[in-house]
Amino acid sequence: MKKNVFVFSRLAPEHQARLRQHFNVSLLDPDGDIAAQYAAALPEAHGLLGVGRPFGRAQLEPARRLEAIASISVGYDNYDLTYLDERDILLTNTPDVLTETTADLGFALLMSAARRVAELDAWVKAGHWQAAVGPALFGGDVHGKTLGILGLGKIGAAIARRGRFGFGMPVIYHGNGRKPELEAELGAGYRSLDELLGEADFVCVVVPLSERTRHLIGRRELALMKPSAILINIARGPVLDEAALIEALRDRRIQAAGLDVYEKEPLKDSPLFALPNAVTLPHIGSATHETRRAMAERAIDNLERALLGGTPRDIVNPQVWARRQA
């Protein structure tokens, strides 16, 4: 008998068709009664596929047949791993396929914030361009400036390569531990958090959200940054204390910020909207046609292996898988 899969995010028709080859598939209709659809689907589901919904004890308690969840994302901070462990529910994610695309977006934010691309685009379209621009609208250089990476994982390293080899930027980094191979490849120097904040011209936040990294950058840390420095966040909103960041941007205690993620998404009625030195994007780090397709395929592949046999490529909680094999 086919197992049941509930898809709680948008999925392209060809991916739906692929899933239907092996599973009974039900799809969340975003225009319908969301709570009623979850209530109907969860008790039957052996597998879940999608992105961006908080899944903890309260949400998953009714899902008594659930064996695996395939998240179409690299981040999985919206899952309660302790509860998944308790329930023996396997969780997979989609690393690797989004690394370069997300690094591209990080660099786009960096360039945009430094050269005021978004701000001046709006200025031109508002009809303000009457004469050659003067120093009031100048930006700052990117090439040759010091690039500070908080979290030199795969995406952090991909941003660092762009900076080092494309823009001649010295790279410094802070994270859980030293990365000798990347230090050699990038000529990167390890710094304490405080040293990095004081030295970098660009601080790129690329750490996963966890209890250790929640509000990693707050008022104290922002005060350590240079007044000319630019902060980029493509990780998760709560890694920054957003209220403290807004104050720092408003008072020009740092130069600018490039943000793709926020404490509460979608971002609505935020003081950030009034700040020309904040570039605000709608959580689009991996949002290209090619990469979203690759992520969906990787997630489906993981789910097929988890429910049909074979080892999924991207297991977040390997102890669950190990118990299942024992």
Ligand SMILES: O=CC(=O)O
């Ligand atoms: O934020 C996006 C992801 O985690 O893939």
